[in-house]
Amino acid sequence: MTPGKEMILEILNAHCGSTSLLKYSESDDEIRFQLPTPLRDRQAAGFRSRATVLNELAISHRLSLLLGRAKYGVPEDFAFAIKSVESVVHGINVVDEYDLSLRFEVITKRRDTITALRSTLVTKHGVEARRTVTSFNVLSPSLANFVRRSRKFLDFSDVKIGRDKSSLTTVADNHFRYCPSEDDRLSDGKRVDHVPALTLIDIALWVNGITDEETVYSHVSAEFLNYTDPRLEFDIVQKDHSAIEFVQNDQLVAIVDMSKQGEAIVAGSALGSAANV
DSSP: OOOOHHHHHHHHHHHSOSOOOSEEEEOSSEEEEEESSOOOOGGGGGOSOOOTHHHHHHHHHHHHHHHHHHHHTOOTTSEEEEEEEEEEEEEEEEEEEEEEEEEEEEEEEETTEEEEEEEEEEEEEEEEEEEEEEEEEEEOHHHHHHHHHHTTOTTGGGOOOSOSSOEEEEEETTEEEEEOOGGGGEETTEEOSSOOHHHHHHHHHHHTTOTTSOOOEEEEEEEEOSOOOTTSOEEEEEOSSSEEEEEETTEEEEEEEEEETTSOOOOOOOOOSOOOO
16 A cells, blocks of 8 residues: 555644645655655754754654554554664765655565554755664553553553653752652544653753854764653763653663764664654
């Protein structure tokens, strides 16, 4: 099944503002299209950090979820959980328009049901191209409910987090404690049972000290080892100038690594095995 040009336009107009396609083509494993100007995902307006990479991550996340679900016929009650993401920018010859290509790869199946999927989004504009690779676990309703039941959070969609505002306090040098708020567990305005992956990346970039400027990151990678519970505080530990770890209940739940444009790009590691949508 292929999503089709009409579906692409519907997604873009609903989530990125009115636009038009200059070119469109698709094959069994790739969708390519061209727009007159770069996209701005509406989700990006809510991020703390002004790092430009967050908009690209939001676009990749949205297209991967909606088009991946349509392409492979994944039912609406199945959940997508990000296990890893890596985004790298490099120089190219000048491109006047905004070119996008999106590829999918099925990583694992169980009894003809997809259990893990990988997407690769490449965007080109001006003299830069960014390649974003995201790996997802695909969870059946029974598995998702098992996880929620084990965390005593089956009623997540009905329960509001008690804090209206998040807080960040200093524990020691390069060590902070973060108390999430209700906004930290919203995804497109809907409550989810965890702190979403893009929110954790946003917090990492914010803590890294870029709140007052738009910073271009040449490389951002993140690994999600477990769900981050929005009901509980968690620790944020800066391991060096580029790596940030998230720890909750004495358990490492996520790692975000980054380097600014002009700094040496560290090759992405083989990213791990767990979750966060």
